Amino acid sequence: METLTTTSWKLACRVEDTIENGGVCLKLEDQQVALFYFKRRNEWYATQNECPHKKQMILSRGMIGSLGDKPKIACPFHKKTFALDTGECLSGDECAIKTYPVKVEDGFVYIALQN
Amino acid sequence: MKTKTIVIIGNGMVGHRFCEKLLEKNSNFKLIVFGEEPIRAYDRVHLTDYFGKKTLDDLFLSKNQWYDENNIDLYLHDPVIHVNTTEKHVVSQKGICQHYDYLVLATGSSAFVPSIPGVDKEGVFLYRTIDDLNLIKRYAANKEKGTVIGGGLLGLEAAKALVDLGINETAVVEFAPRLMPRQIDDMASSILQNKLQALGLTCFLQKSTTQILGKNKITGLAFADGSQLDSDILIISAGIKPRDELAKAAGLTVGSRGGIVVDENMRTSDPSIFAIGECALYNEMIYGLVAPGYEMAEVAATTISGEQKSFSGFDMSTKLKLMGVDVASFGDPFITEPHARTILLEDKNKGIYKRLNISPDGKRLLGGILVGEAASYNMLLQTVNNNMLLPEHPETLLLGEQSESKPAGAGLESLPDSALICSCEGVTKAQICDAVIQQGCENADSIKKCTKAGSRCGGCVPMVKDMVAYTMKKQGKYIRNTICEHFNFSRQELFDLIKIHDLRTYDSVLDNLGTGHGCEVCKPLVSSLLASLWNEMILGKGNDVAQDSNDRFLANIQRGGTYSVVPRIPGGEIQPEKLIIIGEVAKKYGLYTKITGGQRIDMFGAHLNDLPFIWEELIAAGFESGHAYGKALRTVKSCVGSTWCRFGLHDSVSFAIQIEERYRGIRSPHKLKSAVSGCIRECAEAQSKDFGIIATEKGWNLYVCGNGGSKPQHAHLLVSDIDSETCIRYLDRFLMFYIHTADPLTRTATWLNKMEGGVDYLRNVVVEDSLGMAETWEKEMQALVDAYQCEWKVAVNNPDIRKRFVHFVNAPSEKDETVKFEEMRGQKKAADWNAPITY
Ligand code: SRM
Ligand SMILES: Cc1cc2nc3c(=O)[nH]c(=O)nc-3n(C[C@H](O)[C@H](O)[C@H](O)COP(=O)(O)OP(=O)(O)OC[C@H]3O[C@@H](n4cnc5c(N)ncnc54)[C@H](O)[C@@H]3O)c2cc1C
Ligand code: SF4
Ligand code: FES
Numbered sequence: 022m023e024t025l026t027t028t029s030w031k032l033a034c035r036v037e038d039t040i041e042n043g044g045v046c047l048k049l050e051d052q053q054v055a056l057f058y059f060k061r062r063n064e065w066y067a068t069q070n071e072c073p074h075k076k077q078m079i080l081s082r083g084m085i086g087s088l089g090d091k092p093k094i095a096c097p098f099h100k101k102t103f104a105l106d107t108g109e110c111l112s113g114d115e116c117a118i119k120t121y122p123v124k125v126e127d128g129f130v131y132i133a134l135q136n
Numbered sequence: 137m138k139t140k141t142i143v144i145i146g147n148g149m150v151g152h153r154f155c156e157k158l159l160e161k162n163s164n165f166k167l168i169v170f171g172e173e174p175i176r177a178y179d180r181v182h183l184t185d186y187f188g189k190k191t192l193d194d195l196f197l198s199k200n201q202w203y204d205e206n207n208i209d210l211y212l213h214d215p216v217i218h219v220n221t222t223e224k225h226v227v228s229q230k231g232i233c234q235h236y237d238y239l240v241l242a243t244g245s246s247a248f249v250p251s252i253p254g255v256d257k258e259g260v261f262l263y264r265t266i267d268d269l270n271l272i273k274r275y276a277a278n279k280e281k282g283t284v285i286g287g288g289l290l291g292l293e294a295a296k297a298l299v300d301l302g303i304n305e306t307a308v309v310e311f312a313p314r315l316m317p318r319q320i321d322d323m324a325s326s327i328l329q330n331k332l333q334a335l336g337l338t339c340f341l342q343k344s345t346t347q348i349l350g351k352n353k354i355t356g357l358a359f360a361d362g363s364q365l366d367s368d369i370l371i372i373s374a375g376i377k378p379r380d381e382l383a384k385a386a387g388l389t390v391g392s393r394g395g396i397v398v399d400e401n402m403r404t405s406d407p408s409i410f411a412i413g414e415c416a417l418y419n420e421m422i423y424g425l426v427a428p429g430y431e432m433a434e435v436a437a438t439t440i441s442g443e444q445k446s447f448s449g450f451d452m453s454t455k456l457k458l459m460g461v462d463v464a465s466f467g468d469p470f471i472t473e474p475h476a477r478t479i480l481l482e483d484k485n486k487g488i489y490k491r492l493n494i495s496p497d498g499k500r501l502l503g504g505i506l507v508g509e510a511a512s513y514n515m516l517l518q519t520v521n522n523n524m525l526l527p528e529h530p531e532t533l534l535l536g537e538q539s540e541s542k543p544a545g546a547g548l549e550s551l552p553d554s555a556l557i558c559s560c561e562g563v564t565k566a567q568i569c570d571a572v573i574q575q576g577c578e579n580a581d582s583i584k585k586c587t588k589a590g591s592r593c594g595g596c597v598p599m600v601k602d603m604v605a606y607t608m609k610k611q612g613k614y615i616r617n618t619i620c621e622h623f624n625f626s627r628q629e630l631f632d633l634i635k636i637h638d639l640r641t642y643d644s645v646l647d648n649l650g651t652g653h654g655c656e657v658c659k660p661l662v663s664s665l666l667a668s669l670w671n672e673m674i675l676g677k678g679n680d681v682a683q684d685s686n687d688r689f690l691a692n693i694q695r696g697g698t699y700s701v702v703p704r705i706p707g708g709e710i711q712p713e714k715l716i717i718i719g720e721v722a723k724k725y726g727l728y729t730k731i732t733g734g735q736r737i738d739m740f741g742a743h744l745n746d747l748p749f750i751w752e753e754l755i756a757a758g759f760e761s762g763h764a765y766g767k768a769l770r771t772v773k774s775c776v777g778s779t780w781c782r783f784g785l786h787d788s789v790s791f792a793i794q795i796e797e798r799y800r801g802i803r804s805p806h807k808l809k810s811a812v813s814g815c816i817r818e819c820a821e822a823q824s825k826d827f828g829i830i831a832t833e834k835g836w837n838l839y840v841c842g843n844g845g846s847k848p849q850h851a852h853l854l855v856s857d858i859d860s861e862t863c864i865r866y867l868d869r870f871l872m873f874y875i876h877t878a879d880p881l882t883r884t885a886t887w888l889n890k891m892e893g894g895v896d897y898l899r900n901v902v903v904e905d906s907l908g909m910a911e912t913w914e915k916e917m918q919a920l921v922d923a924y925q926c927e928w929k930v931a932v933n934n935p936d937i938r939k940r941f942v943h944f945v946n947a948p949s950e951k952d953e954t955v956k957f958e959e960m961r962g963q964k965k966a967a968d969w970n971a972p973i974t975y
Contacts, residue, residue: 033946038946041681042643042678042681042682043681045945046943047944047946048947048950053944059653061643061646061653061654062653075695075969076969077696077697077969078697078952078954078955082689083656084654084681084685085653086622086652086658087622087653087654089621092653093655095655095656097693098685098693100656102656
């Protein structure tokens with residue numbers, strides 16, 4: 022038998038509210054979500070806004086970039102880096118961050134908080 | 137099915153290392169660990185950092201899930217209280233009875249507490265565990281006088297920690313006639329004593345404590361010579377005592393002065409029981425250091441896995457870990473005639489003492505002591521440990537720090553492949569060279585990842601760096617300071633290329649000169665170059681996302697995610713009306729205010745959303761950005777000078793303001809600080825600045841390349857008795873030369889230190905114009921000065937930029953509710969971000 026999963030997309034914001042090659046923070050269902058528009062790669066990523074290192078609501082204000090082929094975000098506080106696609110920590114021992122699917126339609130950005 | 141069960145008693149540094157080593161070798165064992173402390177193994181060597189910048193999280197030796205993931209049963213807060221060697225089981229305090237095939241005792245040691253009447257009084261502490269430190273921290277608040285009994289390595293570390301906790305009058309009491317009696321000699325001790333005095337530590341030698349005074353709480357100490365010392369808090373650090381009580385009760389052989397007797401395989405008198413670390417007595421010796429403990433862990437793990445490895449003693453060389461005090465001893469520090477010849481160097485003026493003990497034939501180094509300058513420690517230690525041949529004039533080994541980098545190359549060459557570079561992790565020269573050649577490691581970080589060298593105490597990192605450079609050079613690789621994987625250029629090369637190609641945005645620089653998609657290293661660096669070249673508003677043209685966090689929001693980010701606001705107060709001069717405005721703005725937005733070390737006022741704790749509103753009000757009152765967030769000119773401090781001071785020769789305040797206003801906002805490789813003093817009494821501390829100016833009878837003396845900060849350095853006199861205009865011309869040239877050529881994040885002092893020819897060369901370039909660049913640089917500087925605009929003024933008036941100052945883009949008026957403050961002395965402070973320890 023086939024399992025049907027429904028992705029529940031949440032309307033997050035308009036494309037024009039986002040920032041090219043950078044992040045913004047969103048409040049979605051009382052959670053803080055960081056949304057990144059990696060224009061150079063034409064990719065969108067959403068992750069938790071909290072940096073696991075010192076539990077700071079800050080990742081949306083970090084710098085994005087690449088490590089080899091991997092897209093990443095660097096926390097502004099102590100520059101720990103996390104993979105934007107998988108959420109794994111790329112610098113040392115911190116925990117991974119949560120990542121969420123993103124889609125863009127008709128100038129609106131949607132994020133799926135849970136599958 | 138796991139075949140055999142190993143029980144480990146003690147989850148300290150060595151017990152943990154044993155688990156790691158055993159897993160590496162063999163996964164066929166079931167590991168069960170009992171620990172008495174409430175938390176898993178942590179880095180005791182860096183315990184003192186817990187008072188400073190490190191949190192418990194930083195100190196843990198493993199990730200939270202490590203034991204689970206490796207299928208190790210870990211019982212914390214549950215000491216083993218009984219070992220039954222015939223039935224082969226252990227019983228824990230909470231009542232767990234566990235069978236073992238092999239038992240490993242890694243119970244460490246406890247502090248030795250002399251039996252002085254009164255040691256049980258409130259306010260008397262030990263210094264061994266996180267718990268001890270928590271207790272000390274709590275008790276130390278508001279205490280004024282502290283004492284440490286014991287002037288050894290640990291005692292000095294504990295004493296410095298008390299000073300850092302705010303106990304300004306701290307004393308060290310030592311029974312022996314010198315400090316660190318096991319490591320250094322009398323002369324070294326007296327130099328060390330002077331250094332400690334400068335840090336606020338008074339040392340009393342040859343003092344035997346007879347009583348701890350006070351009713352319930354300690355109030356002081358009484359000594360055998362009849363003298364007394366007031367003290368509100370006391371740490372006892374008079375030596376260690378191996379924890380052999382469990383072994384003794386189980387009938388294992390222990391030494392007469394303590395310690396569980398082991399053979400070269402770490403086996404105790406019972407063949408199924410091993411002892412490792414500070415509880416083990418090998419060859420009549422307790423090893424109170426972590427590196428030998430790690431070696432023991434490896435030996436025991438190897439033996440249990442059925443392979444061969446034996447312990448043959450370990451070198452006890454050490455370096456004291458006190459910021460600003462270099463003390464090291466290696467090999468045999470005390471050996472004398474006729475077994476050795478001694479070479480001494482003593483410079484009381486600089487506080488340097490060095491002693492080398494060489495073999496009677498002058499060929500080998502046997503040991504030595506370094507105080508005040510210990511950069512050559514690693515190399516000398518290697519020379520002893522590898523029994524290397526000394527140069528013809530061994531006294532050259534004693535001279536200057538520079539001798540470290542130069543002969544190091546030759547020294548590295550002659551090191552045998554087996555030389556142990558990182559003793560914590562047991563990494564040899566061959567392994568490091570291999571990592572460079574085979575695995576392409578080109579810096580200390582990647583070596584750390586590949587080999588673990590330098591990941592523990594960090595003491596070998598300078599040597600690892602030299603080793604990498606040496607190996608790369610040997611392979612014919614040109615060592616260039618390239619920026620990161622996205623730009624294969626040095627900062628200076630990139631600077632010139634951006635200028636030639638007339639590039640104005642980060643993206644265009646990356647597209648034209650780089651590869652990939654950038655990172656947190658090259659983005660701020662390129663942004664800084666763009667700003668130094670063109671001085672355009674740094675948040676325009678999509679460059680905002682390439683700025684470091686502080687530059688991106690034109691404010692310094694604080695714990696919790698709020699920002700600080702620092703308006704420029706040139707020369708430190710401010711009218712009463714403006715003081716009132718600052719007070720009003722701070723009150724309105726609920727900001728904490730503080731006078732900074734740079735003669736101006738900082739307002740902390742502003743929400744991102746509030747920043748534009750705060751600045752709007754400040755700008756309306758005539759303030760402008762202070763660039764406290766940028767790699768740019770910070771402050772030009774001034775002393776009051778001839779306008780009021782009876783000694784003042786010229787108007788230092790006016791000149792400071794003129795200079796601050798000239799160079800404000802200009803981006804440079806690192807921040808720039810300056811000061812102008814009205815006479816040689818130097819109240820503005822100009823000689824500790826990147827550029828400092830001091831009034832003379834005939835004009836100004838210009839000093840350059842000084843630094844405060846972690847490695848203070850006095851500035852050098854560049855020229856004397858010049859007039860104000862000449863001074864500014866020289867400054868223009870000096871600054872542009874620095875901006876063009878310095879490595880990223882290099883202050884002027886470090887830049888000069890690396891410059892061939894030093895300050896004489898710099899003087900030739902700046903004053904004599906030996907490069908013929910003077911005119912160009914003066915023009916470039918004038919262009920930057922003319923392009924100045926207050927960034928905050930642009931930001932608040934530009935709707936596109938301004939709209940970025942919100943926390944939630946989908947709820948712009950809401951502030952981040954996770955930001956928390958606490959109250960202190962009638963103002964607020966950021967809530968502590970170190971989560972309280974939960975057991
Ligand atoms: C606010 C202030 C401390 C205070 O409360 O007095 C301060 C605060 C900071 N200093 Fe400082 N320094 C302050 C005066 C100093 C001084 C004293 C001085 O300027 O006369 C020094 C030593 C002088 C020197 O730099 O040569 C100083 C040496 C440092 C250093 C070490 C630099 C070095 O070369 O070793 C750093 C770290 C760095 O820049 O990499 C630093 C870094 C910092 C940072 C920016 C750390 C950070 O990245 O968050 C702090 C930002 C606080 C904030 O959020 O606003 N701060 N700092 C002082 C601001 C002065 C001002 O008005 O702008
Ligand atoms: C402040 C400080 C600074 C230091 N600095 C340095 C340095 O710079 N360089 C250096 O080489 N060394 C240094 N040391 C020494 C170093 O920390 C020790 O050599 C090392 O920790 C020894 O490891 P260990 O596992 O043998 O003992 P420990 O790390 O002490 O671990 C033993 C553990 O066993 C537990 N235990 C004891 N009995 C039982 C029982 N019956 N059941 C269960 N658990 C038990 C203890 O509670 C403890 O947690 C320093 C030590 C301190 C305290
Ligand atoms: S203000 Fe300066 S000295 Fe003080 S904690 Fe911050 S960086 Fe360190
Ligand atoms: S809080 Fe993110 S790296 Fe420290």
